[in-house]
Amino acid sequence: MIEVKNLHKSFGDAHILKGVTTTFEKGKTNLIIGQSGSGKTVFLKCLLGLFDYEQGSIAYDGKIFTQLSEDEKRNMRADIGMVFQGSALFDSMTIAENVMFPLKMFTKQSKSEMEDRVNFVLKRVNLEDAHHKKPSEASGGMQKRVAIARAIVNKPKYLFCDEPNSGLDPKTSIVIDNLIKEITEEYQITTVINSHDMNSVMQIGEKIVFLKNGLKEWEGSRYDIFKTDNAAVTDFVYSSELFKKVRQMYLEERG
Known part of the structure; x- marks a missing residue:
């Protein structure tokens, strides 16, 4: 499990993360979503230890990263797996x-x-x-x-994925989503996925954190999204007619 408490991150006068608090559970696919500029990429890089932050804490199974020695931080990094947006493979x-x-x-x-x-x-x-x-x-x-x-x-104990479906066709995206979910459950990894793909959200989003303007605007599961009346979430998720129809069908089925 990863526990985030009151996380603040700024670049100069730009306050990017404004007190984000949440948890990411072991053995589940946890997704971070939000519009461009919402702070989700910065948030992911803070979770990875790539960015320092001014306030708050991030604990990995109870161990606060900033309180670890350099050797302990190195050992922690060995427990982290990362899937980059562009795969980042070595061509040679x-x-x-x-x-x-x-x-x-x-x-x-x-x-x-x-x-x-x-x-x-x-x-x-x-x-x-x-x-x-x-x-x-x-x-x-x-x-x-x-x-x-x-x-x-x-x-790894922790798996981070940055837009894993970027550039892929819908059919291949489903294959990648299912693979990530299977591996997460099979090895009981704490998986955090930064995504803008609403198909991924609806297919594997067991825990979803929605950021807006550096704040945690909403969190819940893919099933909770159908029921929420949070305007920011519904505007983001149901910007397409397809998802509007899916939500309406879901609500009608449940009276």
């Missing part, structure tokens, strides 16, 4: 070498142990025959699956 490496990279950085495993682990996670994301390919030879969906394999190869 094969897919297997990309996936092995965190093991070389954070562990002292033998080569055979690392190879076994790489084989296991590539099979888990259905890429057992892609070891020797370069990222340039893989489709966008395959690259995202490689990025997920790399993110989980070190058996």
Whole structure:
């Protein structure tokens, strides 16, 4: 579990996060949503330890990151997996070498142990025959699956995903969403996803935090979204006619 209390972050005179308090639960897909400029990217980078913040705290299973020693922070980073928006694979490496990279950085495993682990996670994301390919030879969906394999190869406790469906077609996006959800439940990871994809929200959003102007405007599950009367949430979620119709059908079915 990740617990965030009264988080404030500014850049100069720009106050980006204005006292955000929330929790992200273990074994669940937790989503951060909001319009551009809402503070969700800054929030994610604070959770990752990439940005310092002026006030508040972030605790990972009870351990407050800013109170840890440098060695403890390094160990904590080894417990974090990250799926970047653009996959961020190394073009000069094969897919297997990309996936092995965190093991070389954070562990002292033998080569055979690392190879076994790489084989296991590539099979888990259905890429057992892609070891020797370069990222340039893989489709966008395959690259995202490689990025997920790399993110989980070190058996992380926390998985962060920044717009994992960016640039993907709807069918492939569903595959990636389902894979992230399956892995989260299977390994009981605390997963936090920064997303603007409302299909992802409605499909895998077990906990949703909606930010607006640096404030936590609303939080709940994908089912709660159908019932909320928060105008900011409904304006954001139901900006398309499709989702308006889906919500109306949901409300009618429940009287």
